[in-house]
Amino acid sequence: MxxxxxxxxxxxxxxxxxxxxxxxxxxxxxxxxxxALAAVRSGAADAACVPIENSVEGAVTATLDSLSEAEPLVAVAEALLPVHFSVLTRPGTTEIRTVASHPHALAQVRHWVEANLPGAHPVATSSTAAAAVAVDAGEFDAAVTAPVAVEHYPLEVLATEVADVRDAKTRFLLVRAPGELPAPTGADRTSIVAAATNRTGALAELLTELAVRGINLTKLDARPTRNNFGEYRFFIDFEGHVAEPRIGDVLAALRRRCRNVRFLGSHPRADNGTTEIEPGAANEDFTDAIAWVESVRKGAQA
Ligand SMILES: O=C(O)C(=O)Cc1ccccc1
Known part of the structure; x- marks a missing residue:
């Protein structure tokens, strides 16, 4: 196991x-x-599951920063979960002055809290379940949690299905130490992080390498390197799998442009996304083109 x-x-x-x-x-x-990620790096765990992005709040920056630092890890699978919240209180609570949760959860129920718990102060906790623990301990009056939290903590349900934005989703990654990669499926996602130098056009150059190969970007986030003000790391997700010739080709180009590029994994997409291939950008086009160059080098003109 x-x-x-x-x-x-x-x-x-x-x-x-x-x-x-x-x-x-x-x-x-x-x-x-x-x-969670350190447990994989130390060998205490074989893999880690962490949130990576939310459809309302955007990137989970703690995950981005941890993936770009220390020993490299790679994502081997992803899951997309619908996110709506329950509001839990201690049995017998009559007045709610504080509402605790993970900042991403608080941001997604702000209007509901204003309308239903006027005057209650939001308090950030490390996770939604940590808020339930704190409410149980008497530190805060209400916790905004995942629906399953009520099965773990002796709290009462004040409200369910709470969400300012309907159909909000969070994407989660299963991350391992580098090793065997999942097989390509035809609907995959590849992730990299590149520290572009602070000069004109540096990011545009990286994105152009993707664009000219007809490779569709699925996400772009910037995080400060924390070393020099104004220097950023760019987290770039795009369609395709490193095992494909066209993706291998773009990774080689990105590596040429930027020595500081880290591969963060290729794995099947959980969002039913299909990969649209533009004319001239199919894997066969890449292998045919390389074969043609080889034939030219050998003196043939196929
Ligand atoms: O705190 C949690 O329960 C998490 O897993 C992070 C999170 C927080 C809010 C929305 C989705 C995931």
């Missing part, structure tokens, strides 16, 4: 994602996202 570290404690959205991505495996809660 594999040991899967996840961003806990018990009852987080990430635990639900870990159950989906690694059914039947041993799940080990970690206090923070960096701690």
């Amino acid at each position: 594999s040991r899967i570290a996840y961003f806990g404690p018990q009852g987080t959205f990430t635990e639900q994602a870990a159950r989906r991505l690694a059914p039947g495996e041993e799940l080990i809660p970690a206090e923070t996202i960096p701690a």
